[in-house]
Amino acid sequence: MQGGTGMMITLLLALVLFVSVWQGVSRGASGSMQHLFFFAIHAVLTLVSMFIAYQLANQLSPIVVAWIQDMQLTIPADPSWWERSYFTVITSIRDFDFMRMLLLFIVLYFVIRLLLNVVERLLIVIWAPSADERDEHARTARRRTGLQRLFSRSIGAFVGIVTGIIRLVIIVAVLFGVVSLQPSGGFSRAIQASDLYQEVSNRIVKPVAGSWITEKLPVLSSQVEQQFKEMMHRRYEVIDQHIPQNIEQAAVKITEGAASDKEKARKLYDWIGTRIQYDWDKANNYLEKGVWKEQAPADTFKSKEGVCIDYARLYAMMARTVALKVKVITGVGYDGRGGYGPHAWNSVYLTEEEKWILLDTTWASTGDWFDRPDFSKTHIPD
Known part of the structure; x- marks a missing residue:
């Protein structure tokens, strides 16, 4: 059963690579290079957003604590369901450092990423060809000889392979994280039964980020789980405050x-x-x-x-x-x-x-x- 599921995962991973190559062939050399460029820009802006969000979350965390403390929360004697939920969440944010950092990071990341999307759109407008240029490229492509088209598509296929490998590594890294969190789970065993997964994870993911994923990710997951439990238990403190x-x-x-x-x-x-x-x-x-x-x-x-x-x-x-x-x-x-x-x-x-x-x-x-x-x-x- 696991062998069959492992083969399914291998086929899905291979499909990612195949689609990337097919897209490269379809776009040709110039289109594929342009797609790879914007793909790289997107990845860089995502990493920049994460870095800025983390730094800001560190700076804002004590300010949020002080702000909630200044609110001087007054819990009603008989709080409604909405009031219980509100006070449970707000006091948990105040008292649980990791949960507060995580929430701040998520909110800040999406805000910063939204703002950087404007930069990304501007880059697309600046470097992406206009409608007239696209028409001219299409006319030029039709005038190409068979050898020229073959060369363009070969370059596009190569760029597609590069793009596909990047996508494949990202997906395998995510799957590697799943396996690290639940190594004995049925889905994790099925993932590890995939030959292509093993090849990419052993050659690329483990040497580059394997130790961080196996050491840090379970700790982060455990902290999230523990503080979420603490928040669930805290609801009784809110209900029974008076x-x-x-x-x-x-x-x-x-x-x-x-x-x-x-x-x-x-x-x-x-x-x-x-x-x-x-x-x-x-x-x-x-x-x-x-x-x-x-x-x-x-x-x-x-x-x-x-x-x-x-x-x-x-x-x-x-x-x-x-x-x-x-x-x-x-x-x-x-x-x-x-x-x-x-x-x-x-x-x-x-x-x-x-x-x-x-x-x-x-x-x-x-x-x-x-x-x-x-x-x-x-x-x-x-």
Whole structure:
């Protein structure tokens, strides 16, 4: 199967080269040289746009942070879906360096590229032949002898080969990036089964940019994925921004006497783990009927009932009350029967130890799930 797919990729790559050569033959020597010239101009302007966008993004990043901080964001007590989305994105841009840089780079690149398109159009107007010149070229081409036409098309074919190789290398470099990000994926194995891909990547892509792609690209991809997850988790901070007075007072009382962040986190874990009961009716209504009952941490605190996300949101709210850095993490948890189901838990930062720890108040009744060494074996985040 992979051999057949590999052959398909080889044929597609070969088609790119063939079309480029055919275009070169059709355009002839002058037309092909002109096309190659504008192709090179386009590539140069693209690289220049990327360079300028990166430099400007570095310069503007701290300015954007200061601007958002000066906005003095006020989150409503009961934000709408649009308001939750807005505050989640804007606070993520403020707090996540890589995400902010990436967004700035993308926006600046497209703006700069749009402006440089004007330069590209001007070059086309200046150097591209006019209608009269094209007509004259056509008349000249018709007057050429067979040998002259053959020579022109041969030059055009050669230029087409050069253009095709450049296109082929760019496509193979992109495919090489896909393989680097997901080396064990089915599509990646199919790509690597292509003989033409292997030839171009081994002879050109790897010697020129292979180390950068294999080392840098996975790191960049991982950072994007991680910060996107952080943004998704942050929505609960936005929703639960306003802390009711009774929850605030309870959290302060529960953690009274705690000498460290770890002690605070542990006291809150023990309290929620022993006071809140799992709401099986709510869980079954969602799993069997698709009916979801949204409840705020204040509802969980009052009723002393909830499912995993309710435990996690209440814990996060109480932890923030006593100056703990905390996250609500969603994903899947082991169900004890060989499978996994939707779940939520928390991560807390311990300042004195300079590290994040994981805890699961929902599972507190089944054992100690506070900073447990094997925690990640049963909890898989989104």
